[in-house]
Amino acid sequence: MSLPHAILTALLEKPSSGLELTRRFDKSIGYFWSATHQQIYRELGRLEAEGLIRTLPSQQPARGQKKSYEVLPAGRAELARWTAAAQDPKPQRDVLLLRLRASAVVGTAGLEADLRRHLELHRRQLAEYQEIEKRDFPPDRGAPEDRLRHLVLRAGIDLETFWTQWLTHALAEFSALPDTD
Amino acid sequence: MSLPHAILTALLEKPSSGLELTRRFDKSIGYFWSATHQQIYRELGRLEAEGLIRTLPSQQPARGQKKSYEVLPAGRAELARWTAAAQDPKPQRDVLLLRLRASAVVGTAGLEADLRRHLELHRRQLAEYQEIEKRDFPPDRGAPEDRLRHLVLRAGIDLETFWTQWLTHALAEFSALPDTD
DNA sequence: CTCAACATGTAAGTAGTTACATGATTTT
C-alpha cells in the first residue's frame, strides 16, 4: 500500500492533476516509486472517495478536462501515520541476478551483451542523478527538508554507483571465462 | 515472467518437490527472487502442463504425498532462451526511500526508530552473506559455474554493504536535524 | 490415538501491467 502515499506526498509538495502527477512520477518520485497514468487515475479516485484528497474548488469535473487535486487534513494525517509506522523491508527481486544464476546452469551465451547494455543504462542514470545533485543541492547545508531529499538522492547515486561497479566487475569475470555454450 | 525461470534453475540444480523448492527459495535463490509455497505449487502445475518439467517417474500423484519434479529438454531450452534475451531493468520500488521523502513534508517523528531497525536487519543479512562466502567460495578460483554464483553473492554482499552505510549516514543526519514534528 | 510436522493445494483479494477508448485543445 505505497502508491497512495506516494501520491499524497507528491500532492502535498504541489497540488496537481493526474497527468501532471504522471509526469512527476516519470522523474523525481518515480526514481524509487514508478507508476503509470492508469494506476494514478484509479488511485486518485480511491483517495477522493476516502476523503483524503479533493478536487480543487472552481473546477467542474468533465472528461478530457483538467482536474487538479489537493490533500485534505485527513490525508496529511494518514501520510504521517504511514511514514512513522514500522515496515519490514520487502524481499529483493532482481531479474539480472536470476539470469546470471541461470547462466551458471545453461551457459552464458547472449548474456554478456545485455550486461553491457545494463552497464550503459546505469551509467546514464548515475550521470542524471549527479546532474540533479549539482543543480539542486549545493554543498552548503540547506533547510531540513532539503537535507532529507538530498539523502534520498544520495541513495539513488550510491545504488547506481554500486551497479556500474558490479557490472564492470562481472564483465571482467566474463571475459576471463571459457565459453561454456 | 521470472518465477517460472527461477524454478527451472532451481530444478536443474537439483530435482525437488514443491516444499523442498519453497525451502530453497527461503535461502539461496530467494535472496534475490522470493516466492511463497502457493506461488510455487501453482507455477509447478503450469510448467508441467506446458511440458517443461515432469514428475519423477515411479511417483504416484496424491494429495499430501511428496511429488518431485525434474526439468525436461524443452524446459532447459526455454531457460537458455530467457537467459540470453535482452530485458530492461525494472523500475525501482523502495518503500523506505518513499517514507524518507514523505517525512520531508509531514515530519520525521517515528521514522528514526525504523531506520535503526532496518540497519540492524541489513547488518544481519550482510553477516549471513559473508558467512556463506567464507564457507562456499574459498579464495582459489573454482569452476566457471562457481565463479558465476560467487558473482551473484558478491552483488548481495555489496548491496547490503551499501544499505548499512547509507542507513548509518542517514541516522547521523537525523541526529543533526532539528525536531520538525 | 492424538498431535505435531510434513506436504499439497484452493479461494479470494490486491497491485501492477498492457491495450484500448474518448473527449478537449492547439497547431498547421
Added chain:
DNA sequence: AAAATCATGTAACTACTTACATGTTGAG
C-alpha cells in the same frame, strides 16, 4: 478541417499475497 497533443478514463489480464483446507506420516 485534419492532425497532433493534452487529458482522463475503462477493461482485461497477470503476478503476488493472505487466509484457509485437507490429506499423510511419524513420535510419544
